[in-house]
Amino acid sequence: MYVCICKGITDNQIKDAVCGGATTLRKVRTQLGAMSQCGKCAVLTKEIVEDTLAQQDYNDAESVFYAVN
Numbered sequence: 391m392y393v394c395i396c397k398g399i400t401d402n403q404i405k406d407a408v409c410g411g412a413t414t415l416r417k418v419r420t421q422l423g424a425m426s427q428c429g430k431c432a433v434l435t436k437e438i439v440e441d442t443l444a445q446q447d448y449n450d451a452e453s454v455f456y457a458v459n
């Protein structure tokens with residue numbers, strides 16, 4: 391799904407950027423260019439970044455759980 395129409399950026403590109411280390415909105419903007427023109431994609435981009443980080447935390451916690459057992 392396109393999130394940033396101005397730059398043609400999809401939700402998957404944002405998720406990949408977050409998984410690749412762009413863990414803040416500033417880093418996502420620098421890396422992909424999202425939110426760099428009209429800014430209308432900022433709210434949805436923020437949600438995707440937060441959801442991706444939360445999913446990573448869940449996966450990390452699950453890894454620790456299995457490592458202990």
Ligand code: FES
Binds near residue numbers: 395
């Ligand atoms: S929609 Fe992303 S900067 Fe305009």
